[in-house]
Each structure stands twice: as C-alpha cells, then as structure tokens.
Amino acid sequence: MLYSKSKIALVDCNSFYVSCERLFNPSIIKRPVIVLSSNDGCVISRSTEAKALDIKMGEPYFKVKKIVEKNNVKVFSTNFSLYGDISRRVMKTLKQFSPQIEIYSIDEAFLNLTSIKDEDLFEYGNKIRKTILKWTGIPTSIGIAATKTLSKAANYIAKKEESGVVNLINSKQIDKILSGIKISDVWGVGRQLSKFYIKNGINTAYQLKNVHNNWIKKNTSVFGSRTAMELKGISCNSLETHQEKRKNCCVSRSFGKKVTELEDLKESITTHCLNAAEKIRIDGQTAKKLTVFIRTSPFQKDNYYANAKDIDLPVRTNDSIELVKQALIALKYIYKKGYKYQKAGIILSGLNDTDVYKKNLFSLINNDEKRSKLMKAIDYTNIKYGRFSLSIAQAGLKKKWNIKKSYSSKIDTACFNFLPIIRVH
C-alpha cells in the first residue's frame, strides 16, 4: 500500500504587497488598501477590507476607480525592490523552522515538517506564524498536509480561519474541507481544466479526489493526474529544496503611453536588454538565444499587430553591448510603421552557467576578456551608485515611453531616510 508519511507546510503571506506597504505606514492598517501592477494597470494585491469591497484580483484599475474613490481606498504603485527585500527576511526566518524549504514564490514557501510529531504540528504552525509576524511584521497563513496540493488546500482554508493555521495530518475533516473547495480553486486546475471538469460533473476538490485514476489518465495530461493523486494523499510533487537557476530571462514593460516611432522602441528594447543582461550576469549565466517582441494593445482589436524575432547568438554571451546589438537587429525585422505599440520586451533563453562557456571559432579571445572586465565594472558601479548610473547612450535619457507610477510609496529599504522613526519619551 502506498502510504506517504511526509508532512508539508505551505506558508503564505497574507495580502503580501499590501502588508509590505503597511509596515511603513501603520495608519493604513485597518483601511482598504490595494497595490497596482506595473504602469498602474491592474490590481495585484488587496487587503481584506478591499476584498470586502468586491475589488477583484487582476482587475484593471480604471474599472475599480469609482469604488476606490467612494471608499477612500489607499492605492499604491508597485515597489518590487521593497517586496523582494521583505520577502528575503521572511524566508530567512522560515529557514530556522526547517532547513528543508522550497521558496515557491515571492510570498510563499513549502517547508518539510516530517520531523515534527503529528500531535505537535498545529502548535508548531502557530509558532512559525507568530515568529514571522514578530520578526518581520508580515501576517501569514499556514496549511499543513501530506502533499503539496493538500497543503495548498489547507492553506486556502487557513486564510479564512481566525487561527491562520490548518493541519490536515490525521484529520478526519479532510473530505469535508475538500468538499468546500471549488474545483477552480484547486492548485494546478486552471481555466481550461476547470471547464473540462465541470462539464463532466466534477465541481469540487472532493469530487476530483474520488474520480477513478483511469479516467483521469485517459482524459487529462500527467499534470491532471498528479493533482488528483496528490488530493488522495499520494505525493507526486517533491520538495525542490535547492533553487535551480532560471532557464529563461524575460524583461518586458508596457509603455506609459503608446509608442509609434522606431527610435522610442529602440530605447526601450535597449533598456530591457541591459536589465536582462545584468540579471544573467549576476547569476553567472550566458544566453544562447535572444527574442525581441513588440505588440499593440490586445484590447484594441482594430489595427492589432504583434510579432517576435529570434536570433541564435553566434557565441553564447552575457555581454550587454553584444546583446543590445543583436536585439536592435531583431527589432528592425519586426518593426512596422503605423502602429501604436503598447508593449515591448526581450527574452534571453538557453541560459547556462558561464563556466560551460565554450569559445567557438568566431570568438576573439582578447576582446572577450576586456569586455568581461567592462561588464563587471558596469555591474559594480550600478550596484554601488544605483540602477542606470552607467548605461549606454542607446537606452536614451528622456525615456518618454517610460511607465506610469503615480502612487509609489517610494520606500527604499537600502536608504536610512525611510526607516520608521520611534519616538521615546
């Protein structure tokens, strides 16, 4: 008989971006708060109070503006460097509770709690929660179960419970809890699968758990059957405790206002390319292929245009200057006059460690070394003196296409001026 003894906790930060903003602005703790995506486009984080006002996740900001104004909702533009920094603090704290941790996203992590006794799990979850709150100020919810999918489900329920912790190990409530979870809310079941399941009379997590294996295997992908198995308590997704390096690196942005000129597109592609190149250099990687893409707004059906161009790099590289050169060649291939462009981006792919770097016949050895030193100098300067202290002229200085950011808290955790002030009398 298959029996899984593993105990996995999913720790998930509540309304993470909102909680980060609240750290530096306690006056908004009880108020409805939302955080917007890049360009102030969509709602990507909502406080409980904002959820209660029926502001939906992912909704375009202009559609909820009325609710926002009427209810005095506090609005923030994204501040990703802040969220990244707080995230690192949370994860560092979590590691103390289990060295076997998989950082799953900026605001959640799976922990292996197999070494904790069953009867102590709930209390242990509580302790994790309290410590994270005390040390970082971030509220969390914790779901504990035998598989990742079940711990996700437990977490989903924990979000709604006062205690913030739900433990399904040895629980007699599992089936009851799964009955209360809509099929579309199951981890791994997206839009398409939901539609398919509902068509076949499967409406809850509990029903999916009880569907016969053969039917699942015949009608869905391995993905589908893994999810169903995990609901039964049989682990199919193991904990990935060491972080793999990324395989692709994409940097893209929508424009603050529509762009028509090649010159502006060149500036933005150059800027994105420099960012992407810096990212892969930091990870010690080089790219084999580069893709540039541009498109008009997909919501504007008339005169829509989207295109992408791949370039196989003659030599795998992370050299900004070489990458920009190739990116601009790619851009010229796909640029067409007469369109109002909404977004542009670049993808570096086929990433590999720099030491796998194989010089081929076309590489000029001396030049490579000089360039590599130059890149190191650029990265060092930009880390020390701030982003874009050193750039190349093609990236432009005016950047009139640059993104909108009207509601930024401008908090920078690397800057003393933003430290909260505590007055002691």
Next chain:
DNA sequence: TCTGGGGTCCTAGGACCC
C-alpha cells in the same frame, strides 16, 4: 482615455537518423 510581468512544464509534431 486607461487592461502586469516573469516564470515553468507538458505535448504534439516536425526534422532527422538508421
């Protein structure tokens, strides 16, 4: 007027080989 960004994995089908 205004609709994010960055990832991963799976699969089908084509290219290629013997």
Next chain:
DNA sequence: TCTGGGGTCCTAGGACCC
C-alpha cells in the same frame, strides 16, 4: 501502380502558477 518503421531530439504553443 507501388512509397517502411521506429527511434530521438528539438521547438512552438498551450496551460498553469504567483
């Protein structure tokens, strides 16, 4: 007129995640 069979590798596109 008749046009194999089986295997691997690669990639684009779809689906999913946060």
